[in-house]
Amino acid sequence: KEIVMSGIRPTGFLHLGNYFGALRNFVRMQEEYNCFFMVADLHALTTLPDTKDLKTNITRVLAEHLACGLDPNKCALYCQSHVYETSELYLYLNMIAMVGVLEKTTTFKDKIRLQPGNINAGLLTYPVLQAADILLHRAKLVPVGKDQEQHLEMARDYVNRFNHRYGGEVFPEPFAFNYGSELIKVPSLDGAGKMSKSENQYATLYLSDPDDQIRKKVMKAKTDSGPTEPNTPKPDYIENIFLLMKLVSAPDVIKKFEEDYNACTIRYGDMKKQLAEDMVRFIAPIREKAEAIQQDTDYLKKVMIQGAEKARASAQATMQLTREAIGLNYY
Ligand code: ATP
Numbered sequence: 001k002e003i004v005m006s007g008i009r010p011t012g013f014l015h016l017g018n019y020f021g022a023l024r025n026f027v028r029m030q031e032e033y034n035c036f037f038m039v040a041d042l043h044a045l046t047t048l049p050d051t052k053d054l055k056t057n058i059t060r061v062l063a064e065h066l067a068c069g070l071d072p073n074k075c076a077l078y079c080q081s082h083v084y085e086t087s088e089l090y091l092y093l094n095m096i097a098m099v100g101v102l103e104k105t106t107t108f109k110d111k112i113r114l115q116p117g118n119i120n121a122g123l124l125t126y127p128v129l130q131a132a133d134i135l136l137h138r139a140k141l142v143p144v145g146k147d148q149e150q151h152l153e154m155a156r157d158y159v160n161r162f163n164h165r166y167g168g169e170v171f172p173e174p175f176a177f178n179y180g181s182e183l184i185k186v187p188s189l190d191g192a193g194k195m196s197k198s199e200n201q202y203a204t205l206y207l208s209d210p211d212d213q214i215r216k217k218v219m220k221a222k223t224d225s226g227p228t229e230p231n232t233p234k235p236d237y238i239e240n241i242f243l244l245m246k247l248v249s250a251p252d253v254i255k256k257f258e259e260d261y262n263a264c265t266i267r268y269g270d271m272k273k274q275l276a277e278d279m280v281r282f283i284a285p286i287r288e289k290a291e292a293i294q295q296d297t298d299y300l301k302k303v304m305i306q307g308a309e310k311a312r313a314s315a316q317a318t319m320q321l322t323r324e325a326i327g328l329n330y331y
Contacts, residue, residue, distance in 0.1 A: 004033040004177075005139035007040040007080060007130075010057035011048060012197035013206040014064045016283075017186035020247055021145025025179055027069040029143060035075035036137045036311055037065065042080045042087075043129060046122040047115065047198070059300050060290070064207055066303070067289035076314070078307030080133065085315035089322060090125075090132040096161045097128045097154075106150055114199070131155035135171045136315045142174050146183040147194060152176045168325030170318070186247070189221040191237030208287050211280045218276035223268035231262045241268075241275065248278040 006026065008018055026037050039061050041054060048054070058079060070077055080086060102108060102124050111126075112119050122129070130151050134142055135158070142152060152174060159171045176183055188195045188203035195204040205217060222237040234242065238261075245254050253274060260266035293299070323329055 001032075001034040002141055003137055003139040004029050004035040004141045004143065005037075005134045005137045005174075006143045007038040007043070007133055008061060008065075009040045009044045009197070010054065010061045011044050012057065013208040014061060015186075015195045015197060015207065016205045016244075016247065016279075017145060017184075017195035018197070019068065019207060019286075020186050021147075021178075021184045022143055023065065023068045023070075025143035025177065026065070026075070028179060029141070029177075030071060030075040033141065036078070036139065036314065037070065037075055038078050038080045038083075038133065038307075038311070039065075040080045040133070043126065046120060046126055047111065047118075049118060059297070060208075060294055062300055062303065063290045063293040064286070066293050067286050068207075072303045072306055076307050076310035077303060078311040079304055082304065082308035083136070083311045083315050085312065085319045086129070086132050086136055088319060089136050089315075090129050092322060092326065093128045093132050093135070093158050093162070094125060096158055096165065097125065097131075099124070101154065101157075102127065105154070107147070127151045127154045128158070131158045134174045135159065136318055137311070138171055138318055139174055140172050141177040143177045144183070145194075146185040149176055149183060162325075166325040166327070168321065170321045170325050187240040187243060189217055189240075189244075191222045191240055205279060205283065207283055207290065209283060210287075211284060214279050214283060215276040218279060219272050221272060221275075223272070226266055226268065227261060227264050230264055234261065238268075241271065245271075245275050245278070248282040249275065250278075253278075 006022055008014065008022060014023070026035065029035055039058050041058055044054065062077070065077060105127055107126065108124055111123050131154065134155055144152070156173045159173050162171060163169050178184055186195050188200045189205070190200065190203035193200065202217060205214060209217070221241055223241070224235070242254065242257070245257070257266060257271050
């Protein structure tokens, strides 16, 4: 079976982008592949100097993974910091990662704009740690959203440089994956950028949002007075509303609004009301399930221990090969 690996940072509640970019694929992939999915708590340390909420966030994110349909018996579901081998591989990969390339990474440039007072080296080497997470299981498929494409390219670069420098062909090249080919970017409701855990909170739909909050956010989404000429191209923010509808609404409903748009008879108020109700129908069952699972701390602990055992067994085998390839096996 092909090996799959991906992770989500416990930087806040999960949102629709995490679901459609990552989790939806996880749930399907666990049936077909050998899957490793982690809550990326070490990654969270690059942006969260204050760790007092980390434990709550981890249990919440884990509960949300389970509520979306991940089964700890079908995949390894674990916490990144429980797999100590990650830090070792991260160190080795740091020796082949070029600072110049890391400094030009889009996510690094974005993050330093957001936290000018805390430009730590971990932020710079975030793609190296991410490559370590993936390579640790020698994974080939990485289900992620579009924002992660550049990081995967860097991971492939590290694989080629590692294999070239040390030989051993320890790691295969990993590729970003989405069922249905194109990687997904779920846009934020204000038409600017993507939905995100830690930014644009009023323009992001969280899997934990109460029904009324969902309705309020959707109704505030940016629109205009409507097209004045038939069959005109849609502005980005309108295209985004159609895109969100495609995620949760029935095809005939979308078709009707497309026709109304092209005939210049569309009423955005009605469209948003429909979208809000479809979002509520989609999000509410996940929210309720996640809330219940989060209360069951014994179960969550069991899941974490079981996941860490599976992930460490895979990691230890890889590290053995890695040390041998580098030449660190002295006796
Ligand atoms: P943060 O705001 O803390 O940076 P995030 O919401 O961007 O967090 P990550 O933990 O960095 O989420 O990413 C987890 C997964 O969710 C990744 O696979 C990422 O590609 C995917 N993802 C995040 N946001 C979106 C989005 N808006 N559309 C599609 N996929 C997304």
